[in-house]
Amino acid sequence: xxxxxxSAALAAAAVPAVAQIGNSQGLVTVTVQDVTILDDFLNDTxxxxxxxxxxxITAQVPISVAANVCGTTVAVLSAARKTGDAACxxxxxxxxxxxxxxxxxxxxxx
Numbered sequence: 001x002x003x004x005x006x007s008a009a010l011a012a013a014a015v016p017a018v019a020q021i022g023n024s025q026g027l028v029t030v031t032v033q034d035v036t037i038l039d040d041f042l043n044d045t046x047x048x049x050x051x052x053x054x055x056x057i058t059a060q061v062p063i064s065v066a067a068n069v070c071g072t073t074v075a076v077l078s079a080a081r082k083t084g085d086a087a088c089x090x091x092x093x094x095x096x097x098x099x100x101x102x103x104x105x106x107x108x109x110x
Contacts, residue, residue, distance in 0.1 A: 028066035028077055029087040032057045032101060037090060041098035049106055059100045069097050 032038070035050040035057065042050075050057060063086070067074045070088035080086035090097065102108040 026063060026081060027060040028063050028081075029058050029085065030061050030066050030069060030097065031087065031089045032059070032093075032097075033089060037093040038098045038101065039093075041093055041095050042102070046102060046106070046108070050101065053105060057101060057105055059097065059104050061097060061100050065094065065096050065100075068092075069094055 033056045035047055035055075038050070039047060061069075063074055063077050063081075066072075066086070066088055067077055069090040069092050070077075071091045072088060077086045077088065
């Protein structure tokens, strides 16, 4: 019984540390040159509103999302963060990037 309680306590204590590691990489500035990469994730009205903004559009996203939409790796972006602010150009879109662009550029949450 003591072993079970000790294991549960250690597991609970480890959760915040894991969460901190996941967030320690920070945010990366992603530039969207062409909003059509977000067509599959936004409706026509949202795309039209984004087209009315000055291009390029930038958004701050977690490093893992940036690596995914920019066609690079987390390691490359992490190395760039050590020498300055990491940034990349989106070559594809995903739901998270689309939602962050809406939130940060249009003030929309959905």
